[in-house]
Amino acid sequence: QPQRTLYFVALTAEEKGLLGASYYAAHPLAPLDKTAAVLNIEMFSPDGPTRDIASWGKGRVSLEGDLERVAKARGRSYSPDPNLEAGFFYRADHFAFARLGVPAITIGPGLDKLDGGVEAGRALR
Numbered sequence: 001q002p003q004r005t006l007y008f009v010a011l012t013a014e015e016k017g018l019l020g021a022s023y024y025a026a027h028p029l030a031p032l033d034k035t036a037a038v039l040n041i042e043m044f045s046p047d048g049p050t051r052d053i054a055s056w057g058k059g060r061v062s063l064e065g066d067l068e069r070v071a072k073a074r075g076r077s078y079s080p081d082p083n084l085e086a087g088f089f090y091r092a093d094h095f096a097f098a099r100l101g102v103p104a105i106t107i108g109p110g111l112d113k114l115d116g117g118v119e120a121g122r123a124l125r
Helices: 019-026 064-073 117-124
Strands: 038-041 052-055 077-080 104-109
Touching: 052 064, 064 077, 064 104
Parallel strands: 038 104, 052 077
Antiparallel strands: 052 104
């Protein structure tokens, strides 16, 4: 049994300005100051499995070290924000929580495809 209560929240309208995430952040089931972390899973890998996990907002999130440790323990690598210049950190659902001081991160598949490596992953972006 987990040491903490886990909430799985389905958010919507990210593309319209983080509407679902902002609503939940303003009306949480548990106080945000009691929230240990928000982990936003952006998507699974629709183009096939990868050897790595990526996050959005390199250097802006306190959970990067944790993510890297967990990935390594599972035989995967961690790729911090392969598209940093695109500014996804500010446009993903986790940002509604991060701007309120809650440790928050968005993760998704990395670029290192099992079939074709990083070159194949970059070609798909």
